[in-house]
Amino acid sequence: MQVIYLDEPFNKKIIYSAPTVLALGFFDGVHLGHQQVIRVAKKEAEKRGLKLAVMTLDRHPSIAFQNVPQNSVKYLTPLKRKLELFVKLGADITYVVALNEKIVPMGPQEFVDKYMVGLNAAAVVAGEDYTYGKKNIANMQTLAEYSKNRFEIITVPYLKKNGSKVGSTAVRKYIDTGDLSNANKLLGYTYQTSGVVVHGKQRGRKLGFPTINLNISNNERIPGEGIYAVKVTIVGKTVLGMASIGRNETFGKGQEQTVEINLFDFSQTVYSEEAVVQWYCKLREQQKFPDAKSLILQLKKDKQNTLNHFKEKQIGIYD
Numbered sequence: 001m002q003v004i005y006l007d008e009p010f011n012k013k014i015i016y017s018a019p020t021v022l023a024l025g026f027f028d029g030v031h032l033g034h035q036q037v038i039r040v041a042k043k044e045a046e047k048r049g050l051k052l053a054v055m056t057l058d059r060h061p062s063i064a065f066q067n068v069p070q071n072s073v074k075y076l077t078p079l080k081r082k083l084e085l086f087v088k089l090g091a092d093i094t095y096v097v098a099l100n101e102k103i104v105p106m107g108p109q110e111f112v113d114k115y116m117v118g119l120n121a122a123a124v125v126a127g128e129d130y131t132y133g134k135k136n137i138a139n140m141q142t143l144a145e146y147s148k149n150r151f152e153i154i155t156v157p158y159l160k161k162n163g164s165k166v167g168s169t170a171v172r173k174y175i176d177t178g179d180l181s182n183a184n185k186l187l188g189y190t191y192q193t194s195g196v197v198v199h200g201k202q203r204g205r206k207l208g209f210p211t212i213n214l215n216i217s218n219n220e221r222i223p224g225e226g227i228y229a230v231k232v233t234i235v236g237k238t239v240l241g242m243a244s245i246g247r248n249e250t251f252g253k254g255q256e257q258t259v260e261i262n263l264f265d266f267s268q269t270v271y272s273e274e275a276v277v278q279w280y281c282k283l284r285e286q287q288k289f290p291d292a293k294s295l296i297l298q299l300k301k302d303k304q305n306t307l308n309h310f311k312e313k314q315i316g317i318y319d
């Protein structure tokens with residue numbers, strides 16, 4: 001997949017020169033609803049013998065349009081992850097548009113001329129709630145007016161599950177409360193984050209449960225505090241494990257939140273390696289134990305519960 005970054009005013013030479021089918025959206029999470037939009041676009045592209053291009057933005061629209069501070073946004077899929085998912089969905093090209101002060105004041109007609117016609121779109125595919133500027137002006141209902149018959153418009157209706165819309169907001173709520181089972185149902189894949197292994201307090205090995213402590217980028221969304229059954233890919237291996245997101249209250253008050261994982265069947269030293277974590281299920285809440293011994297007893301139970309979860313769901317390391 002070719003990734004093309006567009007910063008207003010972009011140089012026309014960097015655009016893919018033949019007509020494409022263009023799927024539009026911010027696509028945070030690339031959940032089942034988003035997947036449906038991109039699949040419809042892929043089919044249309046195949047029908048026409050054209051390449052599929054996806055257009056997304058380099059930052060959440062709320063930063064540009066609602067003055068939400070950039071460092072307070074927690075993405076379900078930071079750009080790198082989003083691009084991986086677009087590849088899986090068969091995108092040939094992704095345009096990443098810089099949503100900066102140069103593009104925000106642009107009116108809908110100019111946006112359509114430059115970022116739809118200007119990207120050689122033969123057809124544009126988006127979900128019914130897609131907007132390309134102010135909601136009441138630049139929506140899928142008004143797109144026909146601005147397109148002036150220069151491309152076809154395909155609107156994909158909301159995907160619903162149990163009567164409600166499959167959307168990023170619902171996924172975020174589930175992730176925040178640790179309800180991975182429901183989050184993963186809406187995503188259509190197991191939620192994944194990544195981080196680099198950093199040094200902790202070196203207490204884990206003394207407890208008999210060493211943990212990789214992960215440094216996770218500030219704008220990546222991690223589940224709410226609690227204990228989780230996870231699968232981790234690190235140094236080319238994939239293993240099961242149990243993760244703790246919390247403040248290790250057993251060892252004192254007011255500590256910083258850590259994300260740490262005890263890996264099963266693993267004994268390598270892996271500081272500064274990247275770990276990719278798949279989040280399956282919340283096992284319990286964080287607890288303040290009276291002493292280390294009680295925590296160790298609980299960790300043994302957590303391990304058994306993690307193994308039981310994977311056994312019940314028949315999830316192996318290759319699934």
Ligand SMILES: Cc1cc2nc3c(=O)[nH]c(=O)nc-3n(C[C@H](O)[C@H](O)[C@H](O)COP(=O)(O)O)c2cc1C
Nearest residue numbers: 200201202203204211242244248249250262286287
């Ligand atoms: C599966 C799991 C569950 C944990 N549960 C708790 C807990 O309920 N309460 C707590 O204070 N610490 C809990 N911890 C965190 C341990 O306190 C922490 O891993 C230990 O202090 C090691 O820290 P270190 O990596 O800085 O050496 C848990 C850790 C793991 C891996």
Ligand SMILES: Nc1ncnc2c1ncn2[C@@H]1O[C@H](COP(=O)(O)OP(=O)(O)O)[C@@H](O)[C@H]1O
Nearest residue numbers: 200201202204205210211212263266267269270
């Ligand atoms: N099974 C395992 N699970 C997690 N980390 C392990 C495991 N075996 C060895 N390690 C290594 O040990 C380190 C964790 O030991 P620990 O005493 O918890 O130290 P720290 O507090 O620095 O994380 C990890 O960063 C990793 O390099």
